[in-house]
Amino acid sequence: AQKITQTQPGMFVQEKEAVTLDCTYDTSDPSYGLFWYKQPSSGEMIFLIYQGSYDQQNATEGRYSLNFQKARKSANLVISASQLGDSAMYFCAMRVGGSYIPTFGRGTSLIVHP
Amino acid sequence: DTGVSQNPRHKITKRGQNVTFRCDPISEHNRLYWYRQTLGQGPEFLTYFQNEAQLEKSRLLSDRFSAERPKGSFSTLEIQRTEQGDSAMYLCASSQRGGEVDTEAFFGQGTRLTVV
Numbered sequence: 141a142q143k144i145t146q147t148q149p150g151m152f153v154q155e156k157e158a159v160t161l162d163c164t165y166d167t168s169d170p171s172y173g174l175f176w177y178k179q180p181s182s183g184e185m186i187f188l189i190y191q192g193s194y195d196q197q198n199a200t201e202g203r204y205s206l207n208f209q210k211a212r213k214s215a216n217l218v219i220s221a222s223q224l225g226d227s228a229m230y231f232c233a234m235r236v237g238g239s240y241i242p243t244f245g246r247g248t249s250l251i252v253h254p
Numbered sequence: 255d256t257g258v259s260q261n262p263r264h265k266i267t268k269r270g271q272n273v274t275f276r277c278d279p280i281s282e283h284n285r286l287y288w289y290r291q292t293l294g295q296g297p298e299f300l301t302y303f304q305n306e307a308q309l310e311k312s313r314l315l316s317d318r319f320s321a322e323r324p325k326g327s328f329s330t331l332e333i334q335r336t337e338q339g340d341s342a343m344y345l346c347a348s349s350q351r352g353g354e355v356d357t358e359a360f361f362g363q364g365t366r367l368t369v370v
Contacts, residue, residue: 144296175358183343185297185361231296240285240349241310242359244296 142167142236144245151250153222160207161217161248163232172236174215176206179229179247188230191215222252256280258362260346266368267336274332275365279348286329287359288321289345290314297345303329336369343367 143166153159176188191199199206207216233242259278289297302310305326323329347359
């Protein structure tokens with residue numbers, strides 16, 4: 141069975157600073173994909189970034205990058221130059237092998253201060 | 255609008271009543287998922303369709319819950335004899351196989367159910 145763990149219930153960051161949101165995962169399947177989603181107060185889950193288990197490079201999408209450390213089974217999200225609009229819940233998710241069903245962590249609440 | 259659409263956005267119902275939610279996925283997506291999210295938690299998987307076939311159901315999906323996806327297009331999630339514990343956000347998502355890899359799941363804005 142696969143498991144996603146997000147240990148930070150809440151994080152605070154100053155505007156324009158960088159912040160790292162932690163995610164660890166557990167699976168015995170060598171083929172998996174890792175995702176990060178943002179959920180603002182409106183409720184919609186917004187896809188941010190994807191990392192495949194066989195990808196050699198860390199994924200980047202604009203201000204978002206994924207620090208993928210396979211041996212440690214971690215997939216931390218780094219947001220550079222935080223903006224007030226980044227305040228939201230952030231969820232790490234994993235899809236394993238032949239399953240098409242993403243499993244989500246409990247999320248981290250990020251608050252960006254001006 | 256090319257995103258995932260869910261209706262209604264909000265539903266308040268009395269305990270014991272039946273409710274039905276609708277999800278319209280992105281038109282070319284063949285995979286459709288229902289999740290439930292309670293306050294302070296991540297989305298929990300309920301059920302999954304590939305085209306019109308319901309391929310997986312979570313044990314969270316009690317016999318009061320039923321989901322359909324006729325003709326592999328829109329989907330409905332019905333909850334019979336609602337209980338206060340059913341109060342949650344119900345999220346629908348869809349995805350498509352793109353070559354060797356599935357696309358990410360795209361989510362709707364959810365239906366927030368309150369059972370009073």
